Amino acid sequence: MGMGRGPVGAVIAGATALGIRLFGAALALPFTRKLLDRVLPSPGAGPSEAARRSGWFHSQVTASTESGRRYRAVAAGPGDPGYAATAVMAGEVALLLALDGDRLPPAAGSLTPATAFGDVLVERLRAAGHTYEVISLT
Numbered sequence: 111m112g113m114g115r116g117p118v119g120a121v122i123a124g125a126t127a128l129g130i131r132l133f134g135a136a137l138a139l140p141f142t143r144k145l146l147d148r149v150l151p152s153p154g155a156g157p158s159e160a161a162r163r164s165g166w167f168h169s170q171v172t173a174s175t176e177s178g179r180r181y182r183a184v185a186a187g188p189g190d191p192g193y194a195a196t197a198v199m200a201g202e203v204a205l206l207l208a209l210d211g212d213r214l215p216p217a218a219g220s221l222t223p224a225t226a227f228g229d230v231l232v233e234r235l236r237a238a239g240h241t242y243e244v245i246s247l248t
């Protein structure tokens with residue numbers, strides 16, 4: 111989530127952090143929790159099938175190296191990111207483990223998905239309609 115640069119970005123980031131803390135505190139207090147239970151979705155409730163299908167995600171990060179090179183990383187895809195897109199990702203990981211285990215990079219220990227599955231997962235997710243790319247800007 112981008113907050114902007116400079117003093118305005120710092121104020122927005124601080125306000126967002128404060129809002130998250132206040133919401134957490136409201137959930138912890140019995141009186142405010144009862145009020146929030148009336149307006150928040152009930153456990154297990156989620157978006158409709160139409161909303162899951164029409165949803166999408168697009169995340170973009172721009173970074174600079176110490177040498178001054180600039181890059182942009184993009185992750186995007188169809189489907190509600192909390193439900194439909196996540197289900198596609200989990201399904202592709204399951205298929206990868208079942209069918210492509212011999213193509214995985216050698217590794218051991220606690221790993222991130224990128225380290226454990228490497229380009230094999232990226233290929234599968236791209237084939238499923240997702241975008242994962244890093245672009246050199248300079």
